[in-house]
């Protein structure tokens with residue numbers, strides 16, 4: 155993707171938590187954080203100046219996330235906490251886990267919003283049916299509504315089953331969604347197609363869902379090339395190559 159080409163980055167990356175849900179499902183690259191800095195460097199590169207990145211993160215690796223965000227050129231501009239009406243940890247811990255959190259990160263000096271949203275918001279259970287850590291569309295909608303305008307392009311480089319994409323469509327934004335796991339990529343495309351068939355607030359074309367690859371080529375938005383998990387050592391910019399595969403987003407209405 156060209157530099158300064160998206161208006162909002164909204165993402166929910168792996169937390170580096172080694173997560174496994176009650177059914178044994180896990181999240182790719184949740185067992186390491188070697189992708190963290192390269193991914194956010196790319197996010198900062200493709201984000202327009204004076205715009206926002208909102209990123210969920212895992213509280214227990216907060217130091218790593220904050221260091222990477224700052225090193226990538228983002229300035230923490232706020233923290234958003236969602237209060238869950240239920241406990242999300244399966245095993246007994248020191249605390250009941252009842253919140254999700256995200257940082258609002260500024261690139262440059264975005265203008266102040268007319269009506270700021272609260273930094274504590276209610277959380278709606280997604281059901282986690284399509285993805286083990288599926289976020290509620292309502293949470294993404296609130297963020298997209300607050301930090302972008304109709305027709306803007308929203309990028310989610312860790313898209314999962316496409317929650318951000320669905321929320322973007324619902325609000326008349328375009329989106330680029332990138333996902334590594336083929337099953338979630340397929341789910342995201344299906345969700346986006348379904349969302350697309352509903353009446354839209356404006357006729358903005360959607361942009362595409364890209365399967366993260368190291369050598370994505372032309373054509374459809376989610377073409378299979380080579381897929382990777384990050385392993386030990388500095389990643390060979392796998393995230394970057396996914397983000398930089400411009401030709402995969404050239405056809406707005408061509409899900410593979």
Ligand SMILES: C[S@@+](CC[C@H](N)C(=O)[O-])C[C@H]1O[C@@H](n2cnc3c(N)ncnc32)[C@H](O)[C@@H]1O
Nearest residue numbers: 166182183285288289312314315317333334366
């Ligand atoms: C926390 S989940 C996102 C869930 C998403 N918010 C949803 O509602 O479905 C993080 C996602 O990042 C994906 N992922 C991990 N490494 C990746 C990479 N290098 N490039 C793209 N996606 C990656 C995982 O497969 C996982 O689906």
